[in-house]
Amino acid sequence: MTNENKTTLRRWFAAGWLAAAISCLAVADSRCQQFPVGGSATDFSAVQYFEAPHPLQIKSRLSGAQAQPLPGGLLLIKQIKLETFETNGSPQLIANAPECIYNPSTGVANSPGEVHMRTGSGQLRMDGQGFLWQERESFLTISNRIQTILERTPIKAR
Amino acid sequence: MKMVYLIILLFAAGTAIAFSQTNSLNATPPATTNSPPPATKGPVMPATQGPTTITAAGPAECDLNNHTITYCDHVRVSDTEVKLTCEWVKAIFPQNWERPTNIVAETNVIIDYIAQNGEKTRATGEKAVDIYQEENGQTNDTMILTGNDLHKPRVEQARGYFTADTLIWDRSHGKFRTEGAFEGVGNPDIAPPTLKITHAATNSLAAKPEGTNATAMPASTHLP
Numbered sequence: 322m323t324n325e326n327k328t329t330l331r332r333w334f335a336a337g338w339l340a341a342a343i344s345c346l347a348v349a350d351s352r353c354q355q356f357p358v359g360g361s362a363t364d365f366s367a368v369q370y371f372e373a374p375h376p377l378q379i380k381s382r383l384s385g386a387q388a389q390p391l392p393g394g395l396l397l398i399k400q401i402k403l404e405t406f407e408t409n410g411s412p413q414l415i416a417n418a419p420e421c422i423y424n425p426s427t428g429v430a431n432s433p434g435e436v437h438m439r440t441g442s443g444q445l446r447m448d449g450q451g452f453l454w455q456e457r458e459s460f461l462t463i464s465n466r467i468q469t470i471l472e473r474t475p476i477k478a479r
Numbered sequence: 480m481k482m483v484y485l486i487i488l489l490f491a492a493g494t495a496i497a498f499s500q501t502n503s504l505n506a507t508p509p510a511t512t513n514s515p516p517p518a519t520k521g522p523v524m525p526a527t528q529g530p531t532t533i534t535a536a537g538p539a540e541c542d543l544n545n546h547t548i549t550y551c552d553h554v555r556v557s558d559t560e561v562k563l564t565c566e567w568v569k570a571i572f573p574q575n576w577e578r579p580t581n582i583v584a585e586t587n588v589i590i591d592y593i594a595q596n597g598e599k600t601r602a603t604g605e606k607a608v609d610i611y612q613e614e615n616g617q618t619n620d621t622m623i624l625t626g627n628d629l630h631k632p633r634v635e636q637a638r639g640y641f642t643a644d645t646l647i648w649d650r651s652h653g654k655f656r657t658e659g660a661f662e663g664v665g666n667p668d669i670a671p672p673t674l675k676i677t678h679a680a681t682n683s684l685a686a687k688p689e690g691t692n693a694t695a696m697p698a699s700t701h702l703p
Contacts, residue, residue, distance in 0.1 A: 405543050413543060413576060438541075440576040447548075449537060459543035467550060469533040471579075 381405045396423045412441030428456040531558045546572040562591045582609040604632035622648045639664045
């Protein structure tokens, strides 16, 4: 490879990284108008707060080990963890999935893959295939092959 | 989960029907009654082991604001003793998401129970509702099985069956009653020996259509 080709390649890489960075910033900026999005590409977190009279309490948090920008302002989040809370801060629901596509502007996340959920008390566990999370409505839909286990006694949440 | 108890109740109620025929010593063939039974003491609740499993083809919708989970399409609720199938189940949870306060099962509700002696009981209806409340240290738990004009709630065993407009079980107080039109058919010869009827008097308030082979229902029954 000639020096000229190397230089051209470097320019393309730089342009690609720049585009990705701008995209991330644009997404983050749009989300900041509704709720903060923190972390980097390897530590994603999107938090929604309760409205008054509990504006300081976290209502839901969608976090992931990795976030990758997609066309249309979407994010591919990997190793996601969805947590929801009551107004007193107690955990309400914890869901895990290998990955999902998250739309920061609408607060909607979805995935065709498997999802595992449990309530904060640990008494209810649910597994399924595919999900849709609508954070503004606090509504989680698990699409197919639902299996729920209801324990008869409370289990301490893990 | 609580459907377990409903079916136990219905089992005892079905047994009560069969025993009610003992008023007629010659009731070898199945007899029919149109007299609704008064409040009947319910069965002893079994100590169900293990968790309850709910499966569905999906979707399942978790409404976190209203603390409900709705299951759709080929829903099956099962534990070690009972299997319930229907097309739609909604479970309403308290704030802490522990024991559901209401469970509603709708559309082609089928509850299958197999007793320890292997006897099978099937209850069917269009809607089953379980209501559980704790108030001032007291527990109120009521289960209601209803149907419609075409499909009344029905409890069926090998020995007979009965139907009514509504089947209500007050689990907290161990009482069972029916509402509306009642019809039952049973054979007393195969009633299990574990059920002891203390009052087998005819419910005088119940209307008996003329020309029918109506017999008395037990005023109350007691399980050992």
